[in-house]
Amino acid sequence: MVLDTKQVEKKLICQLAAVLSVDSKKIKPEVPLHTLGVDSLSFVELLVFIEKEFKIKLMESGLQAEDFKTIHSLASRISRQ
Amino acid sequence: MKRYLTGIDWIVNTLDYTAKAQSGIGNHSQIILELKNPLEPKALAEALNSFIQKFPLLNGFPSRAINLCPYWKAPLVKKALPVRVHTVKLNVDSSYLLPLAAQVNAAFQNKREHLVFTLIETGKITFLGMAFDHRILDAKGAEAFLYLFQNYYQNKEPLRISYACPPHLNNWMEKFLAGRQINRFLLSLAKEPPRILPCDPLNEPCKFKVIHLNPGQTERLTGIAYERAGYLMFMPYALARSIQIMHGIFQEKNISGSTYLIPVPIDTRAKEEERKETLFNHFSFFLFKISADKVNDLGGLLTEIKNQMYAQVKNKLPEAIVNASFLLRIASLPLVNFFLKLISKKHFASFYFTCLNNAHQQNKFMQEEVRNIFHLPRTPKPPGVGIFFNRFDNKLNITLSYFDDLLNDQQVNQITKNLEALE
Numbered sequence: 001m002v003l004d005t006k007q008v009e010k011k012l013i014c015q016l017a018a019v020l021s022v023d024s025k026k027i028k029p030e031v032p033l034h035t036l037g038v039d040s041l042s043f044v045e046l047l048v049f050i051e052k053e054f055k056i057k058l059m060e061s062g063l064q065a066e067d068f069k070t071i072h073s074l075a076s077r078i079s080r081q
Numbered sequence: 082m083k084r085y086l087t088g089i090d091w092i093v094n095t096l097d098y099t100a101k102a103q104s105g106i107g108n109h110s111q112i113i114l115e116l117k118n119p120l121e122p123k124a125l126a127e128a129l130n131s132f133i134q135k136f137p138l139l140n141g142f143p144s145r146a147i148n149l150c151p152y153w154k155a156p157l158v159k160k161a162l163p164v165r166v167h168t169v170k171l172n173v174d175s176s177y178l179l180p181l182a183a184q185v186n187a188a189f190q191n192k193r194e195h196l197v198f199t200l201i202e203t204g205k206i207t208f209l210g211m212a213f214d215h216r217i218l219d220a221k222g223a224e225a226f227l228y229l230f231q232n233y234y235q236n237k238e239p240l241r242i243s244y245a246c247p248p249h250l251n252n253w254m255e256k257f258l259a260g261r262q263i264n265r266f267l268l269s270l271a272k273e274p275p276r277i278l279p280c281d282p283l284n285e286p287c288k289f290k291v292i293h294l295n296p297g298q299t300e301r302l303t304g305i306a307y308e309r310a311g312y313l314m315f316m317p318y319a320l321a322r323s324i325q326i327m328h329g330i331f332q333e334k335n336i337s338g339s340t341y342l343i344p345v346p347i348d349t350r351a352k353e354e355e356r357k358e359t360l361f362n363h364f365s366f367f368l369f370k371i372s373a374d375k376v377n378d379l380g381g382l383l384t385e386i387k388n389q390m391y392a393q394v395k396n397k398l399p400e401a402i403v404n405a406s407f408l409l410r411i412a413s414l415p416l417v418n419f420f421l422k423l424i425s426k427k428h429f430a431s432f433y434f435t436c437l438n439n440a441h442q443q444n445k446f447m448q449e450e451v452r453n454i455f456h457l458p459r460t461p462k463p464p465g466v467g468i469f470f471n472r473f474d475n476k477l478n479i480t481l482s483y484f485d486d487l488l489n490d491q492q493v494n495q496i497t498k499n500l501e502a503l504e
Contacts, residue, residue, distance in 0.1 A: 021351040033313060039438045040316040040390070041347055048395045059391045060384070063311025 003054065008075035015049045016042075016071065029072040043068075050074075056081050082137055082155040083146070085248045088406025089362045090216070091151055094143055095421065096461050097216050098414040103282040103462065108215040110458040111185040112223040114443075116207040117450040122200055125209075126166045128447060129198065132230050134161050135240055138360060139217060140193040150248040151410050153217075153361070156193065165190075166198040173203050178289055178457075181210045185459050186286035189214065209446065210457075217360055220437055220456055220471075221348050225359045228441040235445075243357045249407050259404035266398065267424055270370050274428045275342035276331050280465040284486040287459040290497045292479040298504040299477040305503075310383045316436040317386045319503075320345065320369070321379060323468045326499040327432050328376040330492050341371045341431040347399055356441075365399035433460055433467030433482075442474060458482055468500070479503075 009029050016033075017024035019042045027036060033043065044059070051057050056078060061067075067077045086094065097108040133139055137155040140162050144154040169180045184199045195214035201207065213223055232238055294302065306318035324341060331341075345367045350358050369389050375381050393399065409417050421429070435458075443451055455478035460467040465487050469480040479500050483493065 021353045037352065038313060040314050041394070043313040044387075044390055044394045047391065051395070059387060063314060065307060065312040068312040 003079045005072075005075045005079045008054070008078050009071055011053060012046070012050075012071050012075055012078075015053075016046055019045045019049075027071065029075070030070055032069050033071070050078060054078050054081070082141075082244070083144075083152045084138060084141075084155075084244050084361070085146070085246045086143065086151045086153060086410065087246060087249065087362070087403070088409055089364060089403060090153075091410045091417065092406055092421075093215050093219075093362050094151070095409075095414050095417040097214070099418050100459075100461055102418075104285055106186060106188045106285070106459070108459070108461055109185050109212055110215055110220065110223070110456060111181060111210050111212040112220070112227065113181060113455050113457060114209045114227065114446050114451055115453040115455075116209060116446060117452055119202050119207045120200060120209065120447060120449060122166060122168045125198070125200060125447065126164065128234055129164045129166065129230070130161075132233050133164050133196070135233075136242075136360070137161065138244060139195055141217075142192045143216070146248070148248060148250060149411060150250060152248075162193055164196060164198060165194075166200060169199060169201045171201055171203045173205050175203070177201050177203065177206075177208050178291065181208065181457060182286065182289050184210055184212045185457050187212075206452075207449070215362070219346075219348075219362045219364055220435070220458070221350070221355070221441075222359050222361070222363070223456075224441040224443070224454065225356050227446070228443045229356065229359060231443055231446060234447055241357055242359050243354070244360065246361070256404050256407050259401040260408050262396075262398070262401045263405040264424075266368070270342060270368065271424070271428075273340050274338055275340045275370070275431050276336045276338035276373065277428055277431055277464050278331070278334065278336065278466060278487045280462050280484060281486045282462050284484055287465075287482055287484055288493075289457050289483075290481040290493060291455060291457075292497065292500050293453065293455070294477040294479075294504055296475040299472070299475055302477065302504045309379065310387070314383075314387065315438075316345070317383055317390060319436050319470050320434055321382045321386055322503055323432075323434055323500075324371055324382065325376055325379070326496055327466075327468070328373065329499070330488065330496065331373070331431075333492070339373050341369075341373060341376070342428065343369045343371070343432060343434050344430050345369065346435050349399070349403060365402045367393050367399065428463070430464045432464050433458075433469075435467075435469045435471075437469070437471040444474075453478065456480060460484075468496075 013024050013027045016027055047058050068074055100108045141153045141155040143151055145151050195217045197212045199210040306315045310318040346364045349365050350363045454473040456471055460482040466483040471478050481496055
């Protein structure tokens with residue numbers, strides 16, 4: 001199944017906004033997650049959501065920054081899977 | 082005024098009860114502000130007293146309601162107890178930690194006192210310590226409390242703090258199911274008793290070593306953590322390295338057992354509520370069980386920690402701990418203490434670990450610049466030893482908290498050296 005990156009981004013932003021209790025409009029896809037206040041716990045919560053929503057388990061992937069640093073890079077990674 | 086206590090509050094009250102039964106000193110901690118310039122002690126005491134009048138619960142104590150629910154009772158008095166502020170003058174070369182450690186190791190004067198301040202002047206730098214009772218504030222709450230003080234001091238703004246907490250006497254099925262989940266989880270942990278350092282409950286006082294990393298060192302260490310453990314995985318990396326460091330001590334002391342058990346507190350406040358939910362305890366735990374024979378392989382250890390963390394988030398274990406803990410409130414503190422000892426066979430933890438991230442960035446205290454904020458928690462016994470990370474303004478602080486009977490000077494130096502070498 002090929003997923004549209006923009007749609008994935010939208011879902012990830014909604015979920016991250018819920019995890020961080022912030023307005024989803026404040027989350028820009030190109031902004032590094034650590035600058036948004038995401039820590040290891042909230043990041044793992046996002047990864048659990050990704051497994052439930054997209055059936056992709058990313059925890060064992062090494063979590064390299066180039067694939068996980070922003071919502072955009074994360075959405076691209078999920079779309080490619 | 083009353084505020085019902087949650088199950089987590091009741092567990093913290095039990096830790097306080099146990100600590101007092103052992104040594105007469107409760108479950109205390111201390112938050113330290115490093116300030117650029119001296120504060121005037123009289124002005125400080127006046128400002129603190131004016132602020133503390135807004136918090137009648139700060140003079141409270143635990144009680145039990147007619148519905149059997151424990152609550153924190155604020156006495157009906159017109160004026161709050163005046164806050165004690167100790168002033169200590171030190172030579173530049175003297176250790177600022179000694180008077181601060183003395184304060185966190187001292188009992189409060191009576192059951193209504195839960196905060197004491199220590200102002201240390203070295204002529205070059207100023208430290209302000211707030212020793213606090215863990216029953217009324219957790220670590221993040223203590224940071225938020227001082228942040229609110231500053232807001233009040235600067236703007237005289239009304240304080241928006243939520244005291245409300247329902248008695249939680251509903252959704253019993255949810256609580257019982259959570260209790261079953263936690264019971265099964267604890268039974269799986271209890272199959273092999275974890276390694277703990279033998280300690281004498283009466284031996285006092287708790288001692289501290291603090292390592293301050295500058296922004297460059299902090300950035301380097303964060304970069305190493307992200308490279309080895311993955312993006313944003315600082316906490317698992319810090320925990321893995323702390324386990325390796327403590328493993329060296331356990332090996333040297335020939336402690337029996339094949340696993341380590343480490344509870345890691347996590348904050349349960351929603352981000353938007355952080356400054357409203359200041360008082361009392363708002364946390365849950367991860368519980369990591371690590372085989373001693375896997376500790377030396379850092380890659381394998383990181384994978385194990387991350388997998389356990391992922392599984393616990395997926396199974397909503399931290400939420401289940403909060404829900405299940407409500408069931409403990411029916412029991413008195415001695416009974417909860419007995420029950421906790423029974424289910425854990427007195428092996429609560431091999432050591433304590435926390436990693437507090439960028440909680441409340443407070444650049445000023447009164448009119449003075451804040452250079453750093455760190456914590457000195459008095460680690461409950463057992464395990465009597467803990468490693469605590471916190472960040473302030475892109476600077477990492479690492480505190481080792483321990484009792485003399487657990488670690489000798491050489492072992493303390495070994496741990497401190499290894500923690501410094503993380504960077």
